[in-house]
Amino acid sequence: MIIKPIISSDLYKSENVNKRHFVSCKAALPANLKLGNKNNVTNKKITNFFKKFFSLLSEKCIKIKNADVKKLSKLSVSDFLVESQKLIAKSKKYDPETMAPVVFAPLGNKKLAMVYDATSNVIYVNTENKVKPGAMLFSALAHEYEHMAQNMQILRTKSIGAKAIDEYSEIQAQRNISNFSEMYKNVKKEELPNLKEQLADIFPFLESFVQAKDSGEEALRVWTQNVTKTEKATIKSNWLNLQKMIVEKYGEIEPNTKEAKISEEYYKGFMLDGSLVGFKKLSTKNEIEAYTSTFINFYNYLLKKIF
Ligand SMILES: [Zn+2]
Secondary structure, three states, X not given: OOOHHHXXXXXXXXXXXXXXXXXXXXXXXXXXXXOOOOOOHHHHHHHHHXXXXXHHHHHHOXXXXXXXXXXXXXXXXXXXXXXXXXXXXXXXXXXHHHOOOEEEEOOOOOOOOEEEEOOOOEEEEEOOOOOOOOHHHHHHHHHHHHHHHHHHHHHHEOOOHHHHHHHHHHHHHHHHHHHHHHHOOOOOHHHHHHHOOOOHHHHHHHHHHHHHHHOOHHHHHHHHHHHHHHHHHHHHHHHHHHHHHHHHHHOOEOOOOHHHHHHHHHHHHHHHOOOEOOOOOOOOHHHHHHHHHHHHHHHHHHHHHHO
């Protein structure tokens, strides 16, 4: 609730700054914000701080209309997410083709509404969390798309784009193979014929896994190494396609620029959290910016609903 004292301070009672407009992203920067003597260095610093703060808030605010909110509030959770995704893409000028898909999955923590997986560019919505359509869900989605934007900036950055893609593909490949092995670890050779039809898509893969498993530890190690390598190559080619689309649309970021430094910080933030952002490290640039988006869009949505 960092904003509360600012909204209720005398500065914002001025007729020039309407607090409802401010939260509704309509207000420009408070240009006539005066903090005593203009020549005073400290006051200038404070003014700059507020200018930056408000420009950050207004940058993160999704443009939605009262009519949008009325429509959204009548939808089911999945339709709500689809329609909100469209509004976010439009407002932030994200390419609809490169928007991270939203997937329902149990996340093992009831408190968590959703999470962005940087290594697969997927937003997972927690099936164990019963958030209904509304301000909370909208702002949570805005938060996760903020992470997507951070990741897309990483891809556009010459100095780290390739490194990030390699790392993401490796992490994701290892995770996929380990999930697969865990899921089918108890399948026995004699059960295979019964599974042929049911698991047609993955059957050859499953067969080779059971064979390796039965042949001992070393065979299983070699199998894991080989399939992880193949899996990584597939994932990597998907990432490279996405990178190509993003670069064609938004251009590359040169190394040693201010933007490149920010990208490097984002990358560090994603890696700190083991790629599934939002679980532990709340003090990263990634999270501070994403929570700014949560905050502003929560009130943005709420006020559109009320007025
Ligand atoms: Zn987050």
